[in-house]
Amino acid sequence: MNGYDPVLLSRILTGLTLTVHIIYATIGVGVPLMIAIAQWVGIRKNDMHYILLARRWTRGFVITVAVGVVTGTAIGLQLSLLWPNFMQLAGQVISLPLFMETFAFFFEAIFLGIYLYTWDRFGNQKKHLLLLIPVAIGASASAMFITMVNAFMNTPQGFEFKNGELVNIDPIAAMFNPAMPTKVAHVLATAYMTSAFVLASIAAWHLWKGNRHIYHRKALHLMMKTAFIFSVASVLIGDLSGKFLAEYQPEKLAAAEWHFETSSHAPLVLFGMLTEDGEVKYAIKIPYALSILAHNHPGAVVTGLNEFPEDERPPLYIHYFFDVMVTIGVFLTVVAAAYWLGSIFRWKWTAKKWFFGLLVAGGPLAMVAIQAGWYLAEIGRQPWILRGYMKTAEGATSSAHVDTMLVLFCLLYMVLVIASAIVLIRMFRRNPVERELAERANNGEVAP
Amino acid sequence: MTLEVIGISVLWLFLFGYIIVGSIDFGAGFFSAYSHWANKQHILHHIIQRYLSPVWEVTNVFLVFFFVGIVGFFPKTAYYYGSILLVPASISIILLAIRGSYYAFHTYGGTERNWYLIAYGLTGLFIPASLSIVLTISEGGFVEVGASGVTLDYGKLFASPLSWSIVLLSVTSVLYISAVFLTYYADEAKDERARALLRRYALLWSGPTMLSALLIIYQLRYHNPEHYANLWNVAWMLVISFLCFVITVWLLWRQRRFGWAFIALVFQYAFAFYAYGISHYPYLLYPYLTIYDGFTNETMAKALIVAFIAGLLLLIPSLYLLMRLFVFNKAYVKGKWEGGKG
Numbered sequence: 001m002n003g004y005d006p007v008l009l010s011r012i013l014t015g016l017t018l019t020v021h022i023i024y025a026t027i028g029v030g031v032p033l034m035i036a037i038a039q040w041v042g043i044r045k046n047d048m049h050y051i052l053l054a055r056r057w058t059r060g061f062v063i064t065v066a067v068g069v070v071t072g073t074a075i076g077l078q079l080s081l082l083w084p085n086f087m088q089l090a091g092q093v094i095s096l097p098l099f100m101e102t103f104a105f106f107f108e109a110i111f112l113g114i115y116l117y118t119w120d121r122f123g124n125q126k127k128h129l130l131l132l133i134p135v136a137i138g139a140s141a142s143a144m145f146i147t148m149v150n151a152f153m154n155t156p157q158g159f160e161f162k163n164g165e166l167v168n169i170d171p172i173a174a175m176f177n178p179a180m181p182t183k184v185a186h187v188l189a190t191a192y193m194t195s196a197f198v199l200a201s202i203a204a205w206h207l208w209k210g211n212r213h214i215y216h217r218k219a220l221h222l223m224m225k226t227a228f229i230f231s232v233a234s235v236l237i238g239d240l241s242g243k244f245l246a247e248y249q250p251e252k253l254a255a256a257e258w259h260f261e262t263s264s265h266a267p268l269v270l271f272g273m274l275t276e277d278g279e280v281k282y283a284i285k286i287p288y289a290l291s292i293l294a295h296n297h298p299g300a301v302v303t304g305l306n307e308f309p310e311d312e313r314p315p316l317y318i319h320y321f322f323d324v325m326v327t328i329g330v331f332l333t334v335v336a337a338a339y340w341l342g343s344i345f346r347w348k349w350t351a352k353k354w355f356f357g358l359l360v361a362g363g364p365l366a367m368v369a370i371q372a373g374w375y376l377a378e379i380g381r382q383p384w385i386l387r388g389y390m391k392t393a394e395g396a397t398s399s400a401h402v403d404t405m406l407v408l409f410c411l412l413y414m415v416l417v418i419a420s421a422i423v424l425i426r427m428f429r430r431n432p433v434e435r436e437l438a439e440r441a442n443n444g445e446v447a448p
Numbered sequence: 449m450t451l452e453v454i455g456i457s458v459l460w461l462f463l464f465g466y467i468i469v470g471s472i473d474f475g476a477g478f479f480s481a482y483s484h485w486a487n488k489q490h491i492l493h494h495i496i497q498r499y500l501s502p503v504w505e506v507t508n509v510f511l512v513f514f515f516v517g518i519v520g521f522f523p524k525t526a527y528y529y530g531s532i533l534l535v536p537a538s539i540s541i542i543l544l545a546i547r548g549s550y551y552a553f554h555t556y557g558g559t560e561r562n563w564y565l566i567a568y569g570l571t572g573l574f575i576p577a578s579l580s581i582v583l584t585i586s587e588g589g590f591v592e593v594g595a596s597g598v599t600l601d602y603g604k605l606f607a608s609p610l611s612w613s614i615v616l617l618s619v620t621s622v623l624y625i626s627a628v629f630l631t632y633y634a635d636e637a638k639d640e641r642a643r644a645l646l647r648r649y650a651l652l653w654s655g656p657t658m659l660s661a662l663l664i665i666y667q668l669r670y671h672n673p674e675h676y677a678n679l680w681n682v683a684w685m686l687v688i689s690f691l692c693f694v695i696t697v698w699l700l701w702r703q704r705r706f707g708w709a710f711i712a713l714v715f716q717y718a719f720a721f722y723a724y725g726i727s728h729y730p731y732l733l734y735p736y737l738t739i740y741d742g743f744t745n746e747t748m749a750k751a752l753i754v755a756f757i758a759g760l761l762l763l764i765p766s767l768y769l770l771m772r773l774f775v776f777n778k779a780y781v782k783g784k785w786e787g788g789k790g
Contacts, residue, residue: 059556066552069508070545076512077537080519084530088523092744095520096751102516103759106509110766113506114773121773134766171751398597399534412542416549423557 007393009402010082013409015378017075019371020413024068026370029143029188030195031061032108032136037226038219039129049215050222051125052436057199060424062116067420072105074409082402086385086395089166093159094152096171101145108138140188147187150377151179155248156386178248182241183377189233190373194366196227197332201363208356215433220359221343227362228336235333238326239293246294246302249387252380254305255314256322257290258283262304266290271323274316314380321376328369332362451749452730452739455521458756459514460725464718466510468625473507474572475626477547479649481569484562488645495634495642497555506770508548520752524742528733532591532600533582540578547571573619580618584611587672588734610667617660621717624653628696628713632706647700654697658690661720672734678727685723692716 035054042050080087111134122128152158158174159166200223206216245253254260258269258280268290272283288298295302305313335358342350349355381387385395476496483492519526550564585591590605591598605611627650634643669676679686692715699709730738743749 062556063552066549066556070541070548073508073512073544073548074541077515077541080515080526080530081534081537082530084527087519087526087530091519091523091526092748095516095523095744095748096755098516099520099752100755100759102509102513103755103763106506106513106759106763107766109506109509110763110770114770117774166745169745169747171748397531397534399531401535405534405538408538408542412545416545419553420549423553427557 004400004403006398006400006402007396009406010396011392013402013406014075014078014082016406016409016413017071017078018374018378020417021068021071021075022370022374023367023417024064024071025143026191026194026367027061027064027198028068029139029191030193031057031064031199032132032139033192034195034199034223034226035061036129036132036136038222039125039132041222043125043129047218048440049218052215052433052440053219053222055119056428056433056436058116059427062112063420063424063427065112067416069109070416071413082397083385083395084397086390089390089395090152090156090386092166093156093169093171093174094149097145097148097152097175101142101149104138104141104145106138108135108142111135111138143187143191144184147184148175148177148180151183152177153385154183154377154381154387155179156389161389179244182237182244185237186234186241186373189230189237190366190370193227193230193234193332194363194370196223196230197366198363199223200227201360204356204359204362208353208360213434215437224336224339224343224359227332228340231329231333231336234329238329242293243296249381250303251305251308251312252314252318253294254303254308255316256318256376256380258305258316258319259290259302260304260306262301262307264291264299264301266294266300266302268293269319270326274319312383314382318376318380321372321379324372325369325376328365328372332366332369335359335362451746451753452521452743454753455743455749456725456729456732456739458753459517459521460722462510462514462517464721466507466514467621467717467721468714469507469510471576471622471625472629473626474576475622475624476630477551477572478569478623479626479630479646481565481572483645484565491641491645495630495637495639498637506767508544511544517752517756521744521749522732522737522739522742523744524737525732528591528598528737528742529582529585531598532585535600535602536578536581540575543571543575543578547575573622576618576622577615580614581605581611584608584614586728586731586733587668587675588731588736589671591733591736593736608671610664610671613660613663613667617657617664620653620656620660624650624657625713625717627653628700628710631700632710635706643706647703650700651697654693654700658693675727675734678729679723682723682726685719685726689716689719689723692719 035057038050038057039054042048042052042054111131115128115131115135118128118131152174155178156174157177158170158172160168200220203216203219203223206213207220242253257266258272258274259266260278265288267285267287269280270284270286272280275281290302291298291300294300339350339355339359341347383391383393385392479492480496547568550568554564554568584605585600587610590601590608592601627646631643631646631650634640634646665676665679668679692712695712696709696716699705699712730740732739732742744752
């Protein structure tokens with residue numbers, strides 16, 4: 001087979017699965033918390049609008065969970081199918097959090113099933129809300145455990161490598177590796193942030209179309225406030241991630257920043273492009289900012305990429321992922337802050353149609369930032385699959401059928417993404433909130 | 449008991465759990481589709497939907513547990529099975545993905561499509577068939593270990609009568625286990641028409657499962673004499689398994705104690721499955737990989753066992769709650785709280 005490259009194909013297939021999975025996984029981690037917030041506010045204010053929000057979000061959430069489950073099963077198996085050598089090695093050290101992730105998910109799945117079918121069974125909304133807590137905890141714990149595995153790939157520890165064998169294995173040390181705190185915190189905060197923006201987008205969409213129903217206003221207000229809090233958290237944790245990288249994975253930071261020579265007072269390079277002879281053009285350089293990001297001090301020395309052997313440098317195009325992630329993150333934080341201040345000081349422009357249009361874009365943009373962030377993290381770890389111990393090429397399968405599988409999974413994911421979108425849109429179109437409010441008013445549940 | 453044996457016993461328990469809950473789910477899907485085609489949908493639809501709705505996700509997790517656990521306890525399986533199963537396991541994933549997502553789209557999203565129901569029913573049979581191939585492969589004879597890695601001989605696999613017998617057993621078992629459980633479930637719901645129909649299905653599929661199981665034992669004698677010889681050491685387990693089978697069929701025939709009929713069925717499969725597993729010992733993959741040379745380090749094994757016990761302490765009460773609220777809740781089973789869905 002001419003040109004058949006199982007390593008490259010395995011990377012593409014894994015990347016594809018993760019790209020699809022992360023959309024549903026992010027929603028899966030963040031939305032239960034948003035549902036809980038809405039239901040809790042509804043109970044406290046005795047406002048059925050918020051309870052109805054929680055109900056409707058839950059209905060949509062189940063659809064996304066289904067796709068999250070199946071794509072999660074796919075990546076769980078593909079780890080062994082596409083990276084058998086890697087799993088054979090890493091499995092000896094890091095399978096504990098993988099195993100615990102399954103438990104966390106199991107816990108979540110059980111309670112989600114119960115929550116979904118017991119809206120009216122207890123008669124007391126508070127009891128029902130209690131059932132959601134294990135769902136939210138299970139979802140976030142899953143994310144935490146799986147991110148621990150990813151963190152381990154970046155900063156492996158908890159073992160010694162002697163004569164090609166792993167000895168003195170310490171699974172706890174492997175779980176709590178240096179990359180773990182910032183990575184887990186960043187994944188969780190951005191999942192909450194993105195979910196809040198996605199749900200805010202939906203409300204903003206109705207307002208943008210001219211539907212000024214108070215239900216949508218309440219939804220938008222609640223979610224924008226939540227989004228603001230988690231945006232600020234994400235930015236702060238992002239800063240800590242920069243410091244983590246400078247300390248433990250300087251080559252990733254240097255490649256993302258096109259910082260070639262080790263130097264003090266390093267500027268932060270944003271945007272721009274790289275010429276063929278390695279010159280940076282058209283970039284915005286913020287003086288000292290990279291030194292501050294890396295070490296909290298404008299005069300600090302930041303390690304340059306040239307310090308690393310050529311075959312251990314990540315590809316330079318990860319800079320663009322960094323740009324996309326940071327730009328969107330900062331932009332959305334500003335938008336959320338503007339909305340919030342606007343609602344306090346009753347600014348007119350934050351209630352204009354164009355501003356709602358901006359908010360509609362917020363959800364998709366946040367999702368793009370999530371993708372860019374993961375591309376930065378994963379491609380930025382190259383050429384390693386287990387940094388310092390195993391290169392990606394050594395970890396892959398040598399099977400002759402990765403190409404066919406890639407085509408099959410492409411088709412599968414296309415069908416899943418399109419079908420889930422159609423199902424969601426149709427589900428809410430068929431049962432618009434006005435109609436549901438009217439029906440519930442007839443049943444005496446809500447004031448019209 | 450060594451850590452290796454504890455590890456494989458735990459995993460075997462999960463696989464057994466998956467076989468039971470998975471079979472109920474897959475078979476229910478098939479019966480649902482078949483009844484639609486045969487215009488008997490009005491009889492079976494409600495009883496099947498009511499059981500499946502709250503538990504569909506839980507079924508899948510048993511499988512995930514098994515494969516995450518086996519890579520944890522026996523990392524070398526990732527190398528051997530990971531290399532050879534790319535195609536069969538990918539096909540299983542795709543079938544599972546279609547089935548799982550479309551079930552949710554249909555149930556929660558209200559998509560009504562006939563082709564969907566057909567796909568749902570057929571995947572219910574294809575998934576167990578494709579998954580059962582792993583058991584065939586584990587018997588050895590289809591795998592070559594060369595310089596470039598481990599490869600699977602598809603020609604041999606598809607030409608082997610053993611692999612077809614195992615496929616046959618998996619499919620008939622799915623239908624049998626599912627029919628017995630749903631008979632009991634319909635009985636609890638006091639839905640006599642559904643019960644009568646499902647009881648007929650259960651009796652219909654009882655014979656074929658036993659025949660295909662005997663066929664496998666017969667073929668094992670030629671395919672893997674070592675395994676076959678070991679099977680005789682646990683013949684007593686097979687005898688108990690057969691007695692349980694007789695109890696189930698007799699209870700179904702006499703139309704009494706459907707709950708006990710199902711319990712006997714669980715024991716029938718448990719004894720047969722463990723007899724198979726014990727006689728397979730110590731091999732994970734004949735003749736290349738045993739549980740001893742594929743085992744992880746002691747620290748990790750202990751950590752996994754502790755995590756497993758802690759996890760069970762969390763899960764068993766939760767599962768109990770789920771069962772109490774839905775599967776074994778008389779009012780729910782009979783269709784009260786039908787409107788409970790948010």
